[in-house]
Every structure is written in structure tokens, then in C-alpha cells.
Amino acid sequence: MKYIFLGILLIPQFLLAQVQVTSQTAKAEKAFTIAHSNAVASIYVDIDDYSVVDKSATLLSADIESITGKKPPLVSSLKHLKNNVIIVGTVGKNQIIDKLINKNKLDVNEIEGQWERFIIQVVDKPAKGIEKALVIAGSDKRGTAYGIFSLSEAIGVSPWYWWADVPIKESRELYFKNERYVSKKPSVKYRGIFLNDEDWGLHPWAAKNIDPKLGDIGPNTYERVFELLLRLKANMVAPAMHECTKAFFTVPGNMQMADDYGILITTSHCEPLLYNNASEWSKKEQGEWNYKTNRNEIVNALENRVKQAAENDNIYTIALRGMHDEGMKGGSDDDKLNMLTEAIKDQRTLLSKHIDKPLSEIPQIFVPYKEVLGLYEKGLDVPEDITIVWPDDNYGYIKKLGNSEEQKRKGGTGVYYHISYLGWPNDYLWLNTTPPTLMYAEMHKAYSLGADKYWLVNVGDIKPGEMGMQLFLDMAWDFEKFSFENINQYQTSYLTSIFGEKYQKDIEIIFDKYYYHGFTRKPEYMTWDWRWNSLFAHEKVKDTDLSFINYNEADKRLNDYNTISEKAKVILNQLPENLKPSFFELIYYPVKAASLYNHEMLIAQKNRWYATQNRALTNVLATDVKLYHDSLATLTAEYNNLLGGKWxxxxxxxxxxxxxQLPPTQYIEIPQTSEMGIFVEGSVSNETSKHCLPEFYNSLNNIHYFDIYNKGSVPLKWKATSNDNWININKKEGETSTEDRITVSINWELLKGKSSSEGEINVSDGETSKKIKVLASNDKLINKEQYTEYNGTISICPTEYQRKTENGNIKFQAIKGLGYTSSCLQLGNAKYDNGDDSFVEYDFHTTSTGEVTIYTYMLPLFSKDKSHSTKYGVQIDNKEKVIHHNDVKEYSKEWANNVLRNSAIDKTIVNIDKAGLHTLKIFSVDPGMIIHKIIIDTGGLKDSYIGPKTINKKF
Known part of the structure; x- marks a missing residue:
């Protein structure tokens, strides 16, 4: 990663802002002086400009003071000023800027009349007595604000200086380097966040700390939110709307605060015309929320809201659902379709009646969420000027996008996306584990199919979703900056720019493994049951599919979490004190907390498994579970108490x-004796008289293990021997109160000339003996030209193919940092259809014959539009091509399994007549499908969750 020094920060080139500021005098000869040792520039704001411009200029003054110690005065007259001045304002609302335009000293042709753009330019002698001015001119009020905050970020004030406690680096001198900077047109017109499921985070925090007099989320809280949104170049918010929170429009000061900061208020899919029935509707006074039986009362409530909000900038949801997030009431689907049609007409009549604009100029959205999508596809007529906002399935997979006709809509289309969710089959409200690559892949699909009018992301409580929120809004602002090639480095680069280049590699490792394990199974899903109908019922916790027996799967997961937790701890301890709170919030807590919870749940599982074997360690593991639980409580309390209890x-x-509540554990009676037990890696039963380790292969140089465990409380003495000198045992005797893990490897030098060998290990405690078979193969398995069977399986990384055939406009796209192999293959861009008979080929060698099963692991994507499916093809050699699709019904059991494991797994059964070289082909049928792992089972596949590791892959 290449870095550029701007005097304030080391900034990765990928993240380099084009607005450049330096603190180095030698590099500032032609630069505009913001501050130096003796003076600081003034900031000019026209008193007739918008409130948000004044708010932003005031914050800029505070930002400069926080860096330099010198506070720029805010002025509304240039009289008597002789030093440099920063002139901020909106074209047409700032007299000085307008004069500079008229005198041809400031050219705004590129931005004038456009949406949310700005120019930052140095102007010589802008007015009498002033040598230089730094002019920030916006095409509209938010354009001006974005220009101001672009300068703030360039001088070293992170958008997250308050919300994530990113420290500000002090410097006595600041110089603006550009002569002129012109912002691009925003990629997406409306960009914002939905504050949701606030019951356990944002609401209690705000009620205690920010709006204590209100005891709720109020204007003080929203002021902090609105400032953050402006700094991130967002322009809208859907306010918190659960029953625990007073509805946004019912709290004095909220509307005015939104207007002061120039933030548009939008609402979720179930809040028609800004009305929150969850906390505003009174069944006792107003009757049922049922359009069929109580239409007049509902229309009256909506009309009152439109009258109240009409003077503010809002985006109006045209909607009809049940109470809060419930489905629509009122009979059959046909009845609901008729009701929704009438509701749309009624709501648009109210907008026309109370807002003094043409109806087509009033921002309106329609969100076909849950059952409403079915009604839309049944033929609902949505007026052309309404923006259709396509939702994901709550788990990060967009359900539908516009076809060629829908993309032509005057109102355009957009996306509603989740990085936090409360609902069936399982919530994920706690940690942000949505991989950046998944978000980018889905938003790339949406953007390429014309969904660029409105992007809303459900961020829950904001914290700890900061990085997911930042990425989403950065993409919405400038989507072309991102690509499949750089997206996986985005968060690492951003965080390295805060915490230091020397931590770049460690942060990359931390986030690679954090997102990998969060993708395979989110921490919140480690209960492994469907939690929604018994959200807090730990008695339903069951064993995971992660195996302690096969492929070292569960142990590897825990070891990885230990590794990245330790790396994060080392960095945390090395950082200066002012950086520690931010690092704790953005990196250490998510990583360590995920590790502790995974340990708590998996060690509880191991405890229950050990109890069936009567292992002496069983009760110790039960105690460990409580320790992990308590450690997580302590860590969480540390988060909440950061900076004197700020959070x-x-x-x-x-x-x-x-x-x-703790996960269930078992305690057993341990006899006052010693008794030996043996568990061999991969064994289904631990009590057989003879065991066999998984086969060793020369090319893999693999290591396997067996456990010698004690079933009693008296220490157990044991010995492990072998008459075969080519078998290496790392420990040949010992004494244990609980258990010892013994690793076995092969001395391949002693097996030269032999294609395969069979040996044996004998384990004894002096009274009983058990034998373990050892098989070693000298076959050369790893061949760059092909995949090869080992232990009855072939595991394939989809991006590592031998050949590809791309016809028409189909292109196969590798996606790093996503999937069970941490590397996915997109079978063609979803935008294009022309590419019949496009495929990738994988050569593989088998020693087995007969029936084999190919398991293809696909992301559980939906078809891109109603004209397409989710088809792809699988073929072995020249046998018949098998077409699969994953058009599963949303909210079905199959869909629920797919989203929890982030995989739709398909089986293809083929008969292989002879051993030797074969070819697997994967075909693009419906472009945009993404495959992330392939397993060919030739008869040896063991029970597990992820399956065998792909040779040469790090995961």
C-alpha cells in the first residue's frame, strides 16, 4: 500500500482526498495560509445564507481551533479585514461569492444549478484590503456544507472525531495546497441511514447521557447524528421508531434541528407519510389500524402529519402495512392490492393538498418490503414519479432490482440495505460483521442496474457499525472510486490512516479473519437455533455444526480468534493514550468480543461432548464457559465506561x-482413580479398540493428532510408541490430570521409493493399550495444473480455475475477501445477459470410481429482476449438464438456513467410470450468481460445517 505524506497524516493513496492540506511551511509557498504561528484566517458567512452553512462554518472554526489552538473568528462583513479569509457560501446566497462570479474571479459553471456539488478555490485579492481568500462555494446548501467538511477532514478532523473518538492531531500551521478543487456529482442522490432497533443501545444511551431531561432520543442526540451525516456527505436519516422512542415529529426541537442542519427526514417502509404508528397510533382512541375498516381515521392521522411537516425537506414514504413492522391486515391478496392502490391515491392527494409544489417534485418512495413485494408483482400501479426502493432480505441480499422498463422510471429506483437486523430467523444487532466485499458486490449490482436515486442503510445504533456505515455512504457519494480489486483493502487502509502505517499488515490480518469467521457464522448465530420466537431462551441452544472432530474446524476457528485478539491487544497496548479509545471501539472490542462469545458457545459445546466421553476436563470446561461469559461482561462494561462513561x-x-443467561453445560462425577481414553482426529467413536488417523500425504506435509485423556481425578501416566521409525510423535510419554494432545507427522525421507506405507502407534497406560493406524501416501497431490483427491474429497477454490470461456459480454469476476475460501467467483456481471455457453473449468484427478457428489456453495442471491432466475450449470467431463437454481421462497426454512450460513448448497450426483483426470465445468446461466466453494465427495467427506480446506488456501 502506497502512502502520501501531507504534513498532517499519512494517507493511503486509495483514500487520498483531493482536497489537500499541509502543515509544512516549505511546501506551502503558493498555498493559502489557514493558520500559522502568528495568525489564523477568518471565516466569512453571509447572514442571508442557509442555517446549515452557518452551522458548518461554526464547526469548521472549532475544528481549526482544535488543531492549531487558534480560533478563526466568524464574520459577516469584510470591512477592515486585511489577512487571509475563508469565504464559505452558497451560490446565489452569498454576496461576496456572487460578486467574485460576476468579476470572473470564480468560475462556477461546472456546479451551478446542480445537486450537492462544491468548489474550493484560492482567489487573489477578492476584496479591498484582502490579499487572498479560500472560497468554498456550494451549488446548494448541502453542497456548501460538504465543501466545508471536506476541508475539515483534510486538515485532520475525522468525521468520527466524536462518534468514534478518533483524535485530532495538533499542528500550529495549516496551508491549503490546491489552487482549485471541484467535487464530482454524487453517485446517488439521496444517501442516508436508518436508526433502528434502538431499544438496547442508542435509546438508553441517549436517554441517560445526551437528552437526559427528555429521557429519550431527542434534538441533542439528533444534532450529533446530523453533524456526522454531513461530515460523511449524507443527506437524510430515517429516525428511530420503536415503541420505546417517542416519534420524531412529536418531540419539540427535532424538526427544527433537521432543518438547521439541512438533513432530509425519510422513514422506513412501514411509516406512511412520516407517520409512526408504532408509538403514535392509539387503538383505544382511533380504533384498528386497518385500512379496510378504518380508512378515515388513518387518513386523518396522515393528513395531520403532512400539515405539520410540509414546510420542511422530507422524503415521503408511500406505504401501507400493519402496525409497526407487521404485515398488512385486510383479507386476501386481492383485497390488499385494492387497499394499497387506494392508499397510494389518498396519500398523494394529501401531499398535493398541503405542499405547495407539483406532486412530481415532492420526493416520494415506495418500498416493496416483505409481503408488499408480492402485491407489487401482482400488478400494483406505482406512479412513475415515485422512487421504488428495492429492499434486501434483511441479511444483505437484495431481493429484486429494476428490469429494463423499471429502470426508465422518472422517479428512479434505489436500495434499502441492512448491516443490523432484529427479526426471524435470527437477529444480528451486536457486531458489524457484514463483509465489505459482500456490500460492494450487492451495491455494485444495484448501481449497475440503475438503482442510484436513494440508498438507505439500516445501521441499528450506529455503534459498533461505524465502518459499515462509512463504507456504504462513501460508495453512495463516489461509487466509481471502488472496485472489486480495492474493496477488500478499504477498511484496512482507512484504519491504518488513523492508527499508523506500521500496523497495516496486522490490521489486514485482523479484518480478514474477523470478516471471514463473521461471514461463515455471525457471532449472534452461535446459539445455532432460530432465536426469534424465543429471543432470550437459552434452553434452546444446541450444538453447532462446527466440528471438533473433523478438519480441525472448531479448533481452527477458536485459534484464529485468539490470534487476531492477541494482535489487536498488542496494538492497543502500544498506541499512545489518545488513540486507545478509538482503537478499542473500532477494532479491539468487535474482535475480542466476537472471540469471547465464540469461545463461550463452542467451549460449552465441547463440554457437552466431553461429558459423553466422561473426560476429566469436562467440569473445567464448564467453569471456563462462565469465565468467558464474565470476561465478555467485563469487556462490554469497559466499552460503556470509556472516557468517563461517555458510551x-x-x-x-x-x-x-x-x-x-449462560449456555447449557454439564457436570459429571469424576471417580477417584485414573482411566485412559483415546480420541483420534476424525473418529466417529472414541471407544473402539483400534483407530485410524486421516491419511498423510507427502505433498501436503500434513500433521494430524490424537488426544490421550483421563477419566478420573488421579493423574494418568501414559506412553506412546511405534515400531515404524518413519512415524514422528511429538511427545512419547507423559502424565496428565486431564488430557494431552499428541501430534503426528511423517519423516518422508525414510519412505523414499515407496508409494504408500502403513504403520501403527501403540498407546498404553500400563494396564490397557490402544492402537492407532497410520497411513502415508507418497503421491504428489499438489499440481498447479489440476486438483487431486485426498482422504476421499477434492476441495476447490472457485477463483483458481484452469481455463475460462467468456462469450458475448460475460466476464468472470474474482472477489477477494468473501466466502468460505475467502475468494468468490461471480459468474458474469448481473448487468449483462449476452453470453451463452460461458464457463470455467477445473481439472481434477481421482483415484476413486463410481458415484461422486459435487457440492457447490453459492451466495444465497436473489434473481436480479422478475424476468430472471438464479440458474447456473454444473458438468463433469462430457456428461449431461445439470442446471441448479436457488429460487427459494423467502421466509421458508431453506431460505432461513441459507442466510444464516450465507450459503445455498447444491448437490450434483455424477457417476465416474474410471480413475484419472477429469474436468468440472461451472456455467454462467443467469449472470451475477456467485460461487464461493466447491467440494467433490468421492466417498470420504466427513460431517462438518465448512468442509475440508482447499489446498494452498489460507482459510
Missing amino acids: NGMMTAPGFLPTE
Whole structure:
């Protein structure tokens, strides 16, 4: 990663802002002086400009003071000023800027009349007595604000200086280097966040700390939110709307605060015309929320809201659902379709009646969420000027996008996306584990299919979703900056720019493994049951499919979490004190908390498994589970108490709501004796008289293990021997109160000339003996030209193919940092259809014959539009091509399994007549499908979750 020094920060080239500021005098000869040792520039704001411009200029003054110690005065007259001045304002609302335009000293032709653009330019002698001015001119009020905050970020004030406590680096001198900078047109017109499921984080925190007099989320909280949104170049928010929170429009000061900051208010899919029935509707006073039986009362409530909000900038949801997030009431689908049609007409009539604009100029959205999508596809007529906002399935997979006709809509289309969700089959409200690559892949598909009018992301409580929120809004602002090639480095680069280049490699490792394991199974899903109908019922916790027996799967997961937790801890301890809170919030807590919860749940599983074997360690593991649980509680309390309790109430971990609960563990009676037990890696039973380790292969140089464990409380003495000198045993005797893990490897030099060998290990405690078979193959398995069978399986990374055939406009796209192999293959861009008979080929060698099963692991994507499916093809050699699709019904059991494991797994059964070389082909049928792992089972596949590791892959 290449870095550029701008005097304030080391900034990765990928993230380099084109607005450049330096603190080095030698590099500032032609630069505009913002501040130096003796003076600081003034900031001019026209008193007739918008409130948000004044707010932004005031914050800029505070930002400069926080860096230099010198506070720029805000002025509304240039009289008597002789030093440099920063002139900020909106074209047409700032007299000085307008004069500079008229005198041809400032050219705004590129931005004038456009949406949310700005120019930053140095102007010589802008007015009498002033040598230089730094002019920030916006095409509209938010364009001006974005220009101001672009300068703030360039001088070293992170958008997250308050919300994530990113420290500001002090410097006595600041110089603006550009002569002129012109912003691009925003990629997406409306860009914002939905504050949601606030019951356990944002609401209690705000009620205690920010709006204590209100005891709720109020204007003080929203002021902080609105400032953050402006700094991130967003322009809208869907306010918190659960029953625990007073509806946004009912709290004095909220509307005015939004207007002061120039933020548009939008609402979720179930809040028609800004009305939140979850906390505003009174069944006792107003009757049922049922359009069929109570239409007049509902229309009256909506009309009152439109009258109240008409003078502000809003985006109006045209909608009809049940109470809060419930489905629509009122009979059959045909009845609901008729009701929704009438509701749309009624709501648009209210907008025309109370807002003094042509109806087509009033921003309106329609979100076909859950059952409403079915009604839309049944033929619902949505007026052309309404923006259709396509939702994901709550788990990061967009359900539908516009076809060629829908893309032509005057109102355009957009996306509603989740990085936080409360609902069936399982919530994920705690940690942000949505991989950047998944978000980019889905938003790339949406953007390429014309969904660029409105992007809303459900961020829950904001914290700890900061990095997911930042990425989403950065993409919405400038989508062309991102690509499949750089997206996996985005967060690492951003965080390295804060915490230091020397930590770049460690942060990359931390996030690679954090997102990998979060993708394979989110921490919140480690209960492994469907939690929604019994959200806090830990008695339903069951064993995971992660195996302690096969492929070292569960142990590897825990070891990886230990590794990245330790790396994060080392960095945390090395950082200066001012950087520690931010690092704790953005990196250490998510990583360590995920590790602790995975340990808590998996060690509880191991405890229950050990109990069936009567291992002496069983009860110790039960105690360990409680220690992990308590450690997570301590870590969470540390988060809430950071900086003197600044975040008190924000963070709550799983297992502590509504009361503290532990996963089930078992205790066993341990006899006052010693008794030996043996467990061999991959064994289904641990009590057989003879065991066999998985086969060793020369090319893999693999290592396997067996456990010698004690079933009693008296220490167990043991010995492990072999008459075969080519078998290496790392420990040949010992004494254990609980268990010893013994690793076995092969001395291949002693097996030269032999294609395969069979040996034996004998394990004894002096009274009983058990034998373990050892098989070693000298076959050369790893061949860059082909995949080869080992232990009855062939595991394939989809991006590592031998050949590809791309016809028409189909292109196969590798996606790093996503999937069970951490590397996916997109079978053609979803935008294009012309590419019949496009495929990739994988050569593989088998020693087995007969029936084999090919398992293809696909992302559980939906078809791109109603004219397409999710088809792809699988073929072995010249046998018949098998077409698969994953058009599963949303909210079905199959769909629920798919989203929890982030995989739709298909089986193809083929008969292979002879051993030797074969070819697997994967075909693009419906472009945009993404495959992330392939396993060919020739008869040796073991029970597990991820399956065998792909040779030469790090995961």
C-alpha cells in the first residue's frame, strides 16, 4: 500500500482526498495560509445564507481551533479585514461569492444549478484590503456544507472525531495546497441511514447521557447524528421508531434541528407519510389500524402529519402495512392490492393538498418490503414519479432490482440495505460483521442496474457499525472510486490512516479473519437455533455444526480468534493514550468480543461432548464457559465506561438480555482413580479398540493428532510408541490430570521409493493399550495444473480455475475477501445477459470410481429482476449438464438456513467410470450468481460445517 505524506497524516493513496492540506511551511509557498504561528484566517458567512452553512462554518472554526489552538473568528462583513479569509457560501446566497462570479474571479459553471456539488478555490485579492481568500462555494446548501467538511477532514478532523473518538492531531500551521478543487456529482442522490432497533443501545444511551431531561432520543442526540451525516456527505436519516422512542415529529426541537442542519427526514417502509404508528397510533382512541375498516381515521392521522411537516425537506414514504413492522391486515391478496392502490391515491392527494409544489417534485418512495413485494408483482400501479426502493432480505441480499422498463422510471429506483437486523430467523444487532466485499458486490449490482436515486442503510445504533456505515455512504457519494480489486483493502487502509502505517499488515490480518469467521457464522448465530420466537431462551441452544472432530474446524476457528485478539491487544497496548479509545471501539472490542462469545458457545459445546466421553476436563470446561461469559461482561462494561462513561448504555452483548443467561453445560462425577481414553482426529467413536488417523500425504506435509485423556481425578501416566521409525510423535510419554494432545507427522525421507506405507502407534497406560493406524501416501497431490483427491474429497477454490470461456459480454469476476475460501467467483456481471455457453473449468484427478457428489456453495442471491432466475450449470467431463437454481421462497426454512450460513448448497450426483483426470465445468446461466466453494465427495467427506480446506488456501 502506497502512502502520501501531507504534513498532517499519512494517507493511503486509495483514500487520498483531493482536497489537500499541509502543515509544512516549505511546501506551502503558493498555498493559502489557514493558520500559522502568528495568525489564523477568518471565516466569512453571509447572514442571508442557509442555517446549515452557518452551522458548518461554526464547526469548521472549532475544528481549526482544535488543531492549531487558534480560533478563526466568524464574520459577516469584510470591512477592515486585511489577512487571509475563508469565504464559505452558497451560490446565489452569498454576496461576496456572487460578486467574485460576476468579476470572473470564480468560475462556477461546472456546479451551478446542480445537486450537492462544491468548489474550493484560492482567489487573489477578492476584496479591498484582502490579499487572498479560500472560497468554498456550494451549488446548494448541502453542497456548501460538504465543501466545508471536506476541508475539515483534510486538515485532520475525522468525521468520527466524536462518534468514534478518533483524535485530532495538533499542528500550529495549516496551508491549503490546491489552487482549485471541484467535487464530482454524487453517485446517488439521496444517501442516508436508518436508526433502528434502538431499544438496547442508542435509546438508553441517549436517554441517560445526551437528552437526559427528555429521557429519550431527542434534538441533542439528533444534532450529533446530523453533524456526522454531513461530515460523511449524507443527506437524510430515517429516525428511530420503536415503541420505546417517542416519534420524531412529536418531540419539540427535532424538526427544527433537521432543518438547521439541512438533513432530509425519510422513514422506513412501514411509516406512511412520516407517520409512526408504532408509538403514535392509539387503538383505544382511533380504533384498528386497518385500512379496510378504518380508512378515515388513518387518513386523518396522515393528513395531520403532512400539515405539520410540509414546510420542511422530507422524503415521503408511500406505504401501507400493519402496525409497526407487521404485515398488512385486510383479507386476501386481492383485497390488499385494492387497499394499497387506494392508499397510494389518498396519500398523494394529501401531499398535493398541503405542499405547495407539483406532486412530481415532492420526493416520494415506495418500498416493496416483505409481503408488499408480492402485491407489487401482482400488478400494483406505482406512479412513475415515485422512487421504488428495492429492499434486501434483511441479511444483505437484495431481493429484486429494476428490469429494463423499471429502470426508465422518472422517479428512479434505489436500495434499502441492512448491516443490523432484529427479526426471524435470527437477529444480528451486536457486531458489524457484514463483509465489505459482500456490500460492494450487492451495491455494485444495484448501481449497475440503475438503482442510484436513494440508498438507505439500516445501521441499528450506529455503534459498533461505524465502518459499515462509512463504507456504504462513501460508495453512495463516489461509487466509481471502488472496485472489486480495492474493496477488500478499504477498511484496512482507512484504519491504518488513523492508527499508523506500521500496523497495516496486522490490521489486514485482523479484518480478514474477523470478516471471514463473521461471514461463515455471525457471532449472534452461535446459539445455532432460530432465536426469534424465543429471543432470550437459552434452553434452546444446541450444538453447532462446527466440528471438533473433523478438519480441525472448531479448533481452527477458536485459534484464529485468539490470534487476531492477541494482535489487536498488542496494538492497543502500544498506541499512545489518545488513540486507545478509538482503537478499542473500532477494532479491539468487535474482535475480542466476537472471540469471547465464540469461545463461550463452542467451549460449552465441547463440554457437552466431553461429558459423553466422561473426560476429566469436562467440569473445567464448564467453569471456563462462565469465565468467558464474565470476561465478555467485563469487556462490554469497559466499552460503556470509556472516557468517563461517555458510551454508558450503548453496548449490550448477547446472553445478558433480559437477564444474564449462560449456555447449557454439564457436570459429571469424576471417580477417584485414573482411566485412559483415546480420541483420534476424525473418529466417529472414541471407544473402539483400534483407530485410524486421516491419511498423510507427502505433498501436503500434513500433521494430524490424537488426544490421550483421563477419566478420573488421579493423574494418568501414559506412553506412546511405534515400531515404524518413519512415524514422528511429538511427545512419547507423559502424565496428565486431564488430557494431552499428541501430534503426528511423517519423516518422508525414510519412505523414499515407496508409494504408500502403513504403520501403527501403540498407546498404553500400563494396564490397557490402544492402537492407532497410520497411513502415508507418497503421491504428489499438489499440481498447479489440476486438483487431486485426498482422504476421499477434492476441495476447490472457485477463483483458481484452469481455463475460462467468456462469450458475448460475460466476464468472470474474482472477489477477494468473501466466502468460505475467502475468494468468490461471480459468474458474469448481473448487468449483462449476452453470453451463452460461458464457463470455467477445473481439472481434477481421482483415484476413486463410481458415484461422486459435487457440492457447490453459492451466495444465497436473489434473481436480479422478475424476468430472471438464479440458474447456473454444473458438468463433469462430457456428461449431461445439470442446471441448479436457488429460487427459494423467502421466509421458508431453506431460505432461513441459507442466510444464516450465507450459503445455498447444491448437490450434483455424477457417476465416474474410471480413475484419472477429469474436468468440472461451472456455467454462467443467469449472470451475477456467485460461487464461493466447491467440494467433490468421492466417498470420504466427513460431517462438518465448512468442509475440508482447499489446498494452498489460507482459510
